[in-house]
Amino acid sequence: MHHFQYKGDELFAEEVAIKDIVAEVGSPVYIYSRATLERHFKAMDDAFAGAPHTICYSVKANSNLAVLKTFVNLGGGVDIVSGGELYRALAVGVDPKKVVYSGVGKRDDEIAYALKTGILMFNVESEQELDRINEVAGRLNKKAGIAIRVNPDVDPETHPYITTGLKKAKFGINIERALGQYQRAESMNNLEILGIDCHIGSQLTKVSPFVDAIKKLKRLLEGVRDMGIDVKYLDLGGGLGIQYNDEAPPLPADYGSSIIEETKDLGLHLLFEPGRNLVGNAGILVGRCLYTKQGEEKNFVIVDAGMNDLARPALYGSFHGVRPVVRNQSGVIEGDIVGPICESGDFLVKDREIPNFQPGDLIAFMSAGAYGFTMSSNYNSRPRVAEVMVDGKRFEVVRERETLADLVKGESVPTFL
Ligand SMILES: Cc1ncc(COP(=O)(O)O)c(C=O)c1O
Numbered sequence: 001m002h003h004f005q006y007k008g009d010e011l012f013a014e015e016v017a018i019k020d021i022v023a024e025v026g027s028p029v030y031i032y033s034r035a036t037l038e039r040h041f042k043a044m045d046d047a048f049a050g051a052p053h054t055i056c057y058s059v060k061a062n063s064n065l066a067v068l069k070t071f072v073n074l075g076g077g078v079d080i081v082s083g084g085e086l087y088r089a090l091a092v093g094v095d096p097k098k099v100v101y102s103g104v105g106k107r108d109d110e111i112a113y114a115l116k117t118g119i120l121m122f123n124v125e126s127e128q129e130l131d132r133i134n135e136v137a138g139r140l141n142k143k144a145g146i147a148i149r150v151n152p153d154v155d156p157e158t159h160p161y162i163t164t165g166l167k168k169a170k171f172g173i174n175i176e177r178a179l180g181q182y183q184r185a186e187s188m189n190n191l192e193i194l195g196i197d198c199h200i201g202s203q204l205t206k207v208s209p210f211v212d213a214i215k216k217l218k219r220l221l222e223g224v225r226d227m228g229i230d231v232k233y234l235d236l237g238g239g240l241g242i243q244y245n246d247e248a249p250p251l252p253a254d255y256g257s258s259i260i261e262e263t264k265d266l267g268l269h270l271l272f273e274p275g276r277n278l279v280g281n282a283g284i285l286v287g288r289c290l291y292t293k294q295g296e297e298k299n300f301v302i303v304d305a306g307m308n309d310l311a312r313p314a315l316y317g318s319f320h321g322v323r324p325v326v327r328n329q330s331g332v333i334e335g336d337i338v339g340p341i342c343e344s345g346d347f348l349v350k351d352r353e354i355p356n357f358q359p360g361d362l363i364a365f366m367s368a369g370a371y372g373f374t375m376s377s378n379y380n381s382r383p384r385v386a387e388v389m390v391d392g393k394r395f396e397v398v399r400e401r402e403t404l405a406d407l408v409k410g411e412s413v414p415t416f417l
């Protein structure tokens with residue numbers, strides 16, 4: 001259940017007809033439901049009510065300030081992977097002590113920015129990074145809180161591109177080497193060891209890989225504690241999946257109870273970094289049918305939104321549900337919904353039964369709130385689209401559509417031309 005439902009033949013976002021939003025803001029447009037964002041956050045937060053915990057929303061999934069502010073208002077922290085994400089989170093007043101910083105390629109300036117901000121901890125992803133953070137912290141006369149992101153080598157059984165906790169992944173430090181790194185960290189002057197971290201992948205539809213990972217981390221935790229290191233936090237990353245099509249991911253409550261059961265005697269404060277689960281089904285992308293075309297072997301619906309606006313189908317072959325914004329189509333066809341981009345990979349829907357859309361019709365691409373706008377680009381010199389947040393009967397533009405002038409912002413023709 002979410003807040004994008006038909007009333008009669010018109011698709012609504014909460015209490016607002018989507019066609020009214022498009023009439024004012026144009027298309028394509030991303031539309032987010034505040035009520036859905038809040039409900040998802042609370043479901044996750046409530047799932048861990050039985051344990052000390054903080055929900056550190058993973059900013060990469062959707063970094064719009066309005067979305068961040070929604071979660072910060074509910075007491076959320078953030079998981080960031082760049083100085084840019086930190087900047088965004090600070091702009092909406094996140095508590096620095098609820099910020100964790102993940103990512104395999106943290107630069108010196110980003111580390112320094114995070115240290116000056118006073119974030120809770122860095123999730124360290126390599127041996128060299130450990131030295132680097134220690135060095136930068138020393139230079140700034142600060143102590144850096146750290147956890148080691150452990151790669152527990154469990155298979156999350158999700159898409160290979162978003163599997164991150166297998167041995168062959170670039171992420172984290174192999175669990176067998178982690179203890180040695182804790183020992184090294186302990187000997188460094190400018191680090192404070194605070195936690196153990198893992199993130200095994202995204203769009204998981206089972207609880208068991210999480211539990212498997214925790215079992216492995218518990219063995220490591222014992223070793224770390226045996227060295228006399230007092231770890232306070234267990235960061236279990238994000239990764240809980242959502243329903244795009246016919247997946248049946250566990251409910252946050254089930255995910256929560258399994259994890260609490262597995263961690264209840266550890267005396268640790270739990271951290272979570274959910275992204276997709278909070279925002280995926282809280283957002284849609286709306287585009288308009290420009291043309292239809294009967295190819296030699298196929299029907300095409302050509303829309304004004306493309307892979308530059310929503311990259312997931314092109315990148316992962318992902319499924320996004322499709323709904324007419326106004327139900328007036330007669331019948332269905334089989335075919336592709338494609339964008340205007342000059343790439344054969346530019347499709348939003350491939351080989352599916354779809355409503356018989358006609359030029360002018362508005363189309364909602366569902367479950368687009370996560371990794372939608374944040375992965376969009378200006379490819380083909382297309383201004384990035386507007387973002388709107390709905391709250392009950394009202395809505396506001398939370399990111400303006402880019403203009404043609406925005407496209408060339410910062411560019412110049414050199415003097416020698
Ligand atoms: C370190 C880390 N934390 C959290 C997330 C959020 O993942 P998800 O959107 O699947 O919850 C990711 C992305 O997979 C990640 O790499």
Ligand SMILES: N[C@@H](CCCC[NH3+])C(=O)O
Nearest residue numbers: 060162202203312370371
């Ligand atoms: N971008 C991916 C998820 C990547 C997760 C990154 N931590 C997706 O759309 O499914």
